Amino acid sequence: MLRRKRWLFAILAILPTLAIFAWLRMYPIFETLRLSLHKWDILSKNKPFIGLANFQELLKDRLFHEALLNTTIIAFGVLIITIPTAMVLAALIHYRTRSRVSGFYETAIFLPHVVSLVPAAMAWKWIFDARLGPLNAVLTFFGFEPQAWLFDPTLSIISVIVLCSWQALGYAVLIYLVGFKSLPVSLFEAAKLDGASGPQSFWFLSMPMLKPITLYVSVVTLVSGFNVYAQAFVLASDAQGAPGRQVRVLVLDMLENSFRNYRVGYAASEAVVLLLIVLVLTLIQFSLLRERGRA
Amino acid sequence: MAAVEIRNVAKSFGPTDIIRNVNVEVPDGAFVVLVGPSGCGKSTLLRMIAGLEDIDKGEIVIGGRVINDVEPKHRDIAMVFQNYALYPHMTIAENMGFSLRLAKQSKTEIARRVGDAARILGLTDYLHRFPKQLSGGQRQRVAMGRAIVRQPQVFLFDEPLSNLDAKLRVQMRGELKDMHARFKTTTIYVTHDQIEAMTMADLIVVMRDGVVEQIGSPLDLYDFPANMFVGSFIGSPAMNFLTGTVRQHDGQQVFETGSGFRLPVAAGAGASNGLAATLGIRPEHLTLSSRGEGLGGKIVTIEPTGSETFVVVQLGADKISALLRQRLTASIGDELWLAPQAGTTHLFDSATTKRLVSA
Numbered sequence: 001m002l003r004r005k006r007w008l009f010a011i012l013a014i015l016p017t018l019a020i021f022a023w024l025r026m027y028p029i030f031e032t033l034r035l036s037l038h039k040w041d042i043l044s045k046n047k048p049f050i051g052l053a054n055f056q057e058l059l060k061d062r063l064f065h066e067a068l069l070n071t072t073i074i075a076f077g078v079l080i081i082t083i084p085t086a087m088v089l090a091a092l093i094h095y096r097t098r099s100r101v102s103g104f105y106e107t108a109i110f111l112p113h114v115v116s117l118v119p120a121a122m123a124w125k126w127i128f129d130a131r132l133g134p135l136n137a138v139l140t141f142f143g144f145e146p147q148a149w150l151f152d153p154t155l156s157i158i159s160v161i162v163l164c165s166w167q168a169l170g171y172a173v174l175i176y177l178v179g180f181k182s183l184p185v186s187l188f189e190a191a192k193l194d195g196a197s198g199p200q201s202f203w204f205l206s207m208p209m210l211k212p213i214t215l216y217v218s219v220v221t222l223v224s225g226f227n228v229y230a231q232a233f234v235l236a237s238d239a240q241g242a243p244g245r246q247v248r249v250l251v252l253d254m255l256e257n258s259f260r261n262y263r264v265g266y267a268a269s270e271a272v273v274l275l276l277i278v279l280v281l282t283l284i285q286f287s288l289l290r291e292r293g294r295a
Numbered sequence: 296m297a298a299v300e301i302r303n304v305a306k307s308f309g310p311t312d313i314i315r316n317v318n319v320e321v322p323d324g325a326f327v328v329l330v331g332p333s334g335c336g337k338s339t340l341l342r343m344i345a346g347l348e349d350i351d352k353g354e355i356v357i358g359g360r361v362i363n364d365v366e367p368k369h370r371d372i373a374m375v376f377q378n379y380a381l382y383p384h385m386t387i388a389e390n391m392g393f394s395l396r397l398a399k400q401s402k403t404e405i406a407r408r409v410g411d412a413a414r415i416l417g418l419t420d421y422l423h424r425f426p427k428q429l430s431g432g433q434r435q436r437v438a439m440g441r442a443i444v445r446q447p448q449v450f451l452f453d454e455p456l457s458n459l460d461a462k463l464r465v466q467m468r469g470e471l472k473d474m475h476a477r478f479k480t481t482t483i484y485v486t487h488d489q490i491e492a493m494t495m496a497d498l499i500v501v502m503r504d505g506v507v508e509q510i511g512s513p514l515d516l517y518d519f520p521a522n523m524f525v526g527s528f529i530g531s532p533a534m535n536f537l538t539g540t541v542r543q544h545d546g547q548q549v550f551e552t553g554s555g556f557r558l559p560v561a562a563g564a565g566a567s568n569g570l571a572a573t574l575g576i577r578p579e580h581l582t583l584s585s586r587g588e589g590l591g592g593k594i595v596t597i598e599p600t601g602s603e604t605f606v607v608v609q610l611g612a613d614k615i616s617a618l619l620r621q622r623l624t625a626s627i628g629d630e631l632w633l634a635p636q637a638g639t640t641h642l643f644d645s646a647t648t649k650r651l652v653s654a
Binding site: 184186187189190191192193194195196200204205208209211 | 373398445
């Protein structure tokens with residue numbers, strides 16, 4: 001009897017949270033899945049079921065392919081830059097400056113993560129600016145050719161990757177720092193006596209022992225990388241100043257299809273593809289994490 | 296193998312002096328135990344020998360070479376940590392061979408040396424497991440194996456048995472001693488457990504507050520403690536201390552306790568009459584005596600263990616404990632008289648706490 005009462009209480013207690021969660025989180029996902037199988041132009045009442053037609057069209061859509069490719073390059077580019085840089089920076093902060101100024105470095109590196117995206121992107125737009133930007137000024141000072149960072153198709157993607165990495169770095173360093181602080185000191189002392197140098201300890205001990213942290217940070221970085229939008233929108237305008245065209249990304253493509261072309265069902269099918277990609281990548285990363293747990 | 300000399304070594308953390316002018320000579324091949332209560336500086340001293348702490352003053356010499364500024368890896372030492380410090384992501388074989396791998400030894404050489412060490416320690420079947428799949432005792436052996444494969448000049452042990460249960464501790468104590476007998480490698484072992492120190496050491500260094508209180512063989516320390524601290528620290532159950540005065544009584548020098556009991560002091564004791572002194576008597580050196588002889592009082596605790604009986608007797612304001620070989624029919628509240636065996640008491644100067652003479 002008591003047990004049943006407790007159950008009832010527990011369910012009643014979590015029901016409001018669960019309801020809000022379902023409404024805000026689950027419903028939009030299911031709605032997106034449903035919409036992806038329908039044709040809808042926002043305005044009309046009719047949403048005819050068209051099966052997988054949206055997905056079939058996606059296979060032939062050149063703009064979608066471009067957006068998917070750009071987004072994938074950006075997401076993995078950010079991952080490849082952020083993870084090693086964050087790990088090395090966290091190690092330097094942790095081992096080189098243990099107490100006195102480490103707080104300053106932590107804050108300095110974390111700050112980009114909390115700064116509003118648009119002003120930050122505007123600042124980087126100035127840095128990358130072909131004529132007025134300090135980056136080209138530095139390049140010409142050292143005798144290199146100035147580059148059209150935000151207009152060249154390849155360089156503009158690199159610019160977006162740099163901006164995204166700069167932002168992702170703060171969070172990744174913070175998580176790594178927590179990881180470094182949790183590593184037992186005696187292991188490193190033992191390694192010192194075993195003859196390991198600083199870099200060897202980092203390679204043979206810190207890196208493998210921080211694997212769970214690396215996996216977590218990778219998942220977070222990759223997922224946010226696939227959702228890149230504002231960075232590309234602000235940073236990479238085309239020659240006419242139309243924002244976002246230069247580096248077309250998936251989220252931008254979806255927005256255009258939804259609200260400019262009034263093809264919400266089609267945009268929903270893009271969202272489903274994005275969801276599947278992120279889901280598969282996350283599953284792969286989690287399975288790697290579990291493998292380590294078994295060892 | 297090598298001798299280790301610690302010469303006038305000092306260390307402080309900020310304003311706190313951890314080690315004060317310590318001098319210890321560890322002979323080649325000896326098993327030396329640094330023992331003392333928590334915070335006495337014994338672990339810090341060991342870490343200074345290992346190179347994990349800087350030496351503020353003085354010098355440490357290993358095998359005739361001053362190693363103050365020598366990197367830990369070049370000191371030719373191996374250390375076993377209290378928590379074993381095994382690398383959790385490496386197998387037992389990788390853990391044991393890690394130092395050889397860093398020293399760029401060939402794979403066959405590493406496998407041979409790890410295999411040899413594993414055979415000695417009975418770890419052959421566990422080489423492919425991970426540390427968390429082993430029991431505490433097995434992990435302890437792996438930590439020892441990691442030290443052995445390096446074939447160092449000196450072994451350092453930092454309270455290696457304190458994480459094990461009592462039974463395993465006794466077993467590992469024996470294994471460590473066997474190991475030392477086999478390799479004859481100079482060993483410096485830190486513990487706060489005086490039983491470990493007594494049973495394993497060739498030489499014990501008793502430390503307190505960063506100072507060496509006494510250095511000697513286990514039985515020397517037991518029989519001739521230099522001061523009250525060593526007397527109380529070495530031996531279990533702990534030594535009894537009775538405060539009183541040295542007096543002349545019936546033409547003989549005696550020690551009179553605060554409660555009025557008199558015990559003889561041997562002639563030529565070097566204690567002047569009227570000296571405020573403390574008499575140390577080990578519980579196991581007390582025997583039953585007839586009424587009026589020695590020390591008498593009411594029993595407050597009685598604990599029979601079969602082979603021995605532990606009793607605590609109230610002597611006026613003092614309490615005295617005794618470990619008796621025989622069984623007692625007495626019970627709490629009964630009167631009991633005890634007398635120390637001749638030549639087993641220790642007289643200390645109450646002011647300096649230093650030992651005066653064997654009374």
